[in-house]
Amino acid sequence: MDRKEILTELKKVLAPYTESKEMLDGINEDTDLIKDLKINSANLVDIIIDAEAQYNIEIDFDAAEKMYNVGNCIDVISEKINKLA
Amino acid sequence: MISAGNDIVALNAIDKRRTNLPAFYSKFITPSELTLYNESDISFQNFVWLLWSVKESVYKYLKRGDGDLVFSPSRIKIQQIDVADGFSNCPLQTDESIDLLYSGQTLFSSDQLYFQSSINKNFIATVVNDDAGFEQIYWVVKLIDKPDHASQSKAVRLFVLDKLNSLIIEDDLWINKHPIGYPILLHNNQQIDIPISFAHHDRYVSYSFQIPK
Numbered sequence: 269m270d271r272k273e274i275l276t277e278l279k280k281v282l283a284p285y286t287e288s289k290e291m292l293d294g295i296n297e298d299t300d301l302i303k304d305l306k307i308n309s310a311n312l313v314d315i316i317i318d319a320e321a322q323y324n325i326e327i328d329f330d331a332a333e334k335m336y337n338v339g340n341c342i343d344v345i346s347e348k349i350n351k352l353a
Numbered sequence: 354m355i356s357a358g359n360d361i362v363a364l365n366a367i368d369k370r371r372t373n374l375p376a377f378y379s380k381f382i383t384p385s386e387l388t389l390y391n392e393s394d395i396s397f398q399n400f401v402w403l404l405w406s407v408k409e410s411v412y413k414y415l416k417r418g419d420g421d422l423v424f425s426p427s428r429i430k431i432q433q434i435d436v437a438d439g440f441s442n443c444p445l446q447t448d449e450s451i452d453l454l455y456s457g458q459t460l461f462s463s464d465q466l467y468f469q470s471s472i473n474k475n476f477i478a479t480v481v482n483d484d485a486g487f488e489q490i491y492w493v494v495k496l497i498d499k500p501d502h503a504s505q506s507k508a509v510r511l512f513v514l515d516k517l518n519s520l521i522i523e524d525d526l527w528i529n530k531h532p533i534g535y536p537i538l539l540h541n542n543q544q545i546d547i548p549i550s551f552a553h554h555d556r557y558v559s560y561s562f563q564i565p566k
Contacts, residue, residue, distance in 0.1 A: 287501055287502060303534065308366075308554055309409055310362055310366070310409075313381060313405075314377075317380075320376075327380075333423055333424060333426070333427070
């Protein structure tokens with residue numbers, strides 16, 4: 269799965285937690301989950317759990333703390349998927 | 354460094370089933386912190402979100418002094434949680450009654466901070482300080498009409514400006530956002546040294562600030 273495909277899937281993970289649907293349609297690797305997508309920080313763990321289920325991976329403490337930016341999310345997910353491959 | 358940090362969790366907006374799953378809470382609560390849980394004092398759901406709100410508040414407090422700081426909830430160690438009798442110097446202004454009060458201390462790297470938290474059936478609200486005394490802290494929770502981000506942002510700004518205007522009697526106070534993300538208070542385009550923190554979740558907004566001695 270390449271970064272573009274991960275980004276497409278990531279939109280589905282983020283969709284329930286943002287009211288900024290227009291921003292979600294236009295996200296890129298610089299998009300900040302809290303500042304740009306207006307996602308409440310209380311949902312960040314939900315997003316990590318949903319991403320784990322979506323990609324069948326496990327995201328640990330250290331990786332989870334990087335996931336506040338779309339590019340970093342893709343880094344973490346890509347690394348975990350590649351470890352499984 | 355004088356700073357401000359607070360958080361609020363609206364309990365109607367959380368996933369209650371998920372809260373109790375180890376796969377969820379282990380993302381930010383460490384095994385040693387789980388030993389602080391005492392079921393006679395607090396429900397497990399509220400314990401989980403109390404720890405989240407403390408860690409979020411600590412991060413906000415420290416971010417003001419370290420713009421590169423990354424939120425690492427598992428590295429913010431909650432060392433002690435006590436049931437408190439009351440926060441006489443720190444009124445929580447809401448029409449709702451508060452059921453439980455907690456205080457305690459946390460450690461992140463070499464930074465020791467203290468917290469106070471108020472809980473009722475609707476929310477968990479927390480404020481932190483670098484001193485166990487909270488006499489200089491103004492901390493308030495408010496219920497608003499709409500839960501969208503624009504309404505939350507507007508309401509909490511009006512709310513804090515109303516209070517600040519009553520305390521320091523300056524016209525033309527306004528709030529801007531520092532590039533790092535925290536709110537700053539301005540008067541005639543000059544930043545005023547009163548650190549402010551905002552929090553919002555669903556229909557609850559909260560602010561904390563302290564006026565330096």
